[in-house]
Structure formats: structure tokens, C-alpha cells
Amino acid sequence: DTGVSQDPRHKITKRGQNVTFRCDPISEHNRLYWYRQTLGQGPEFLTYFQNEAQLEKSRLLSDRFSAERPKGSFSTLEIQRTEQGDSAMYLCASSLIRGAKNIQYFGAGTRLSVL
Amino acid sequence: AQKITQTQPGMFVQEKEAVTLDCTYDTSDQSYGLFWYKQPSSGEMIFLIYQGSYDEQNATEGRYSLNFQKARKSANLVISASQLGDSAMYFCAMRDLRGSGGSNYKLTFGKGTLLTVNP
Numbered sequence: 001d002t003g004v005s006q007d008p009r010h011k012i013t014k015r016g017q018n019v020t021f022r023c024d025p026i027s028e029h030n031r032l033y034w035y036r037q038t039l040g041q042g043p044e045f046l047t048y049f050q051n052e053a054q055l056e057k058s059r060l061l062s063d064r065f066s067a068e069r070p071k072g073s074f075s076t077l078e079i080q081r082t083e084q085g086d087s088a089m090y091l092c093a094s095s096l097i098r099g100a101k102n103i104q105y106f107g108a109g110t111r112l113s114v115l
Numbered sequence: 116a117q118k119i120t121q122t123q124p125g126m127f128v129q130e131k132e133a134v135t136l137d138c139t140y141d142t143s144d145q146s147y148g149l150f151w152y153k154q155p156s157s158g159e160m161i162f163l164i165y166q167g168s169y170d171e172q173n174a175t176e177g178r179y180s181l182n183f184q185k186a187r188k189s190a191n192l193v194i195s196a197s198q199l200g201d202s203a204m205y206f207c208a209m210r211d212l213r214g215s216g217g218s219n220y221k222l223t224f225g226k227g228t229l230l231t232v233n234p
Contacts, residue, residue: 009158031220042119042206042224043160056221089158101148101167102210104222106160 002026004107006092012113013082020078021110025094032075033104034067036060037089046090049075082114117142119207119225127231128197135182136192136228138207144168146212149190150222151181154204163205166190167212197232204229 005024013019025032030051035043046065047057051072061067064082069075079086089111093104118141128134140149151163166174166181174181182191190209194201208222 033221035222040226042208042226043222044224045221048220058221091158091160093160101165102220103150103162103165105162106152108157108159111158 004092004094004105006090006107006110008110009108010111010113012115014115015084016081018078018080019082019112020076021090021092021112023075023077023092023094023107025074025092026096026105029094029096029105030072031095031097031102031104032069033093033095034075034077035091035093035106037091037109038087043091046077079112082112084114087112087114117144117147117209117211117223119209119223121207121225121228123228124226125229125231127233128194130199130232130234131196133193133195134197134230136194136205136207136230138190138192138225140188140190140207140209142188142209142211144211144213148210148212149181149183150208150210151179151190151192152206152208152224153201154206154227156203160206164192194230199232199234202230202232 032049034046037043049069064080089109091109093106095104149166153161164176180193204227206227208224211219
């Protein structure tokens with residue numbers, strides 16, 4: 001049973017460049033989430049998909065951020081014109097609608113460093 | 116708004132001993148879920164245990180148990196018989212189980228506690 005997979009694991013970029021991350025959820029999971037984790041903090045919610053529909057976006061997700069989940073399978077998170085403040089760990093999680101628990105299972109994250 | 120407070124930035128425990136990691140929460144919701152996750156240095160968040168606000172018994176999963184005190188709004192994680200592999204960051208999180216839109220889907224996390232298990 002394959003877990004949540006994220007690619008790349010690490011990304012170093014220069015300020016102003018665009019970056020794109022990919023997340024492959026657990027195969028039967030219909031919900032997918034993106035979180036951002038900065039140093040010394042817990043993860044903060046960014047956005048959420050149910051199948052291919054993006055149902056909620058946090059205020060943390062500025063206009064430079066866009067997320068997609070074509071065909072309700074993998075998801076991409078793109079950051080345009082990166083800034084140093086975007087440096088963080090970007091975590092993806094997925095879950096299956098089944099009762100109240102709705103446990104979210106996380107990937108290993110993509111660590112972004114903006115120079 | 117929901118808030119999770121973890122007051123212990125770091126904890127030390129001897130191998131094979133038990134340790135309690137504190138978590139208090141604040142919410143106006145009546146129906147909510149409480150979660151604990153483990154984050155090793157590799158970065159992956161590993162789900163450990165879940166407690167629903169209406170569950171009458173404290174949750175247990177192997178060596179993990181959750182000491183849920185609803186009136187005090189606390190959900191402490193107890194790890195019994197600590198192992199060296201338990202050394203990691205531990206995060207307490209909560210989620211509204213009702214409500215509209217996406218509010219009942221996102222997790223709100225605390226800042227975490229770094230647990231170090233000494234041999």
C-alpha cells in the first residue's frame with residue numbers, strides 16, 4: 001500500500017523564479033490537502049480538494065500560489081515569483097471520506113529554500 | 116477559531132520509561148476530533164492516534180494512549196515503554212467535525228514538542 005508521495009523532496013531556487021511541486025495521494029483517497037510548515041511551527045492549512053474541485057483556500061495562499069488537481073488524482077502546487085518568505089516545508093496529505101475520523105495521511109514534504 | 120497549545124518545547128525520557136506530552140485546546144465547537152502526529156527528522160507526519168469529542172473512552176493505539184479530559188480541554192499523549200525510535204517532533208492537532216465548507220476538513224496544529232529518548 002503506497003503512501004502519499006511528494007516530489008521533489010528539496011528545491012532550491014532564486015527569488016523571482018517559479019516553482020512547482022507535485023503530490024500523489026494514496027490511490028483511493030478522494031480528498032487532498034496542502035499545508036505549509038515554517039521552522040519551529042506546526043503545519044498551517046493552505047488549500048483542500050475533494051476529487052478535482054478546490055473547495056477551500058486559506059488567506060495564506062496569495063495570488064502567487066495556485067493549486068490544481070486535474071482528474072482528481074495527483075495535485076500540483078505552483079508558486080510564482082518566489083520570495084524569501086516562501087521558504088518552508090510544503091506538506092501534502094490525503095484522506096478518504098469514511099466516518100467522522102477522516103484521518104489525513106501526510107507525505108514527506110517538499111522543502112523549499114528561496115535564495 | 117480553534118487553537119492548540121503545546122507548552123513543552125522539548126522533553127527528555129529514558130528508554131523504556133513512559134512519557135506524557137501535553138496538549139490543551141480551545142474551541143467553541145461541540146463536535147471535534149483531536150489528533151496526534153509524529154514527525155521524525157525525515158519530515159513525514161505520521162498519524163498516531165485519534166480522539167473524538169464524544170468518545171467516552173480514552174483512545175489507545177499500541178504504546179500510545181490519549182488522556183482526554185474534556186472539561187479541562189486537554190488531550191495529552193502518553194507513550195509507554197519509550198524506544199530510541201520515538202525521538203521526534205510530536206504535534207497535537209484538532210479538527211471541527213461539523214460546520215460548513217472546508218472548515219471541518221482542515222487540521223489546526225500546535226507548535227509541537229521535541230521528544231528525545233536517551234539510551
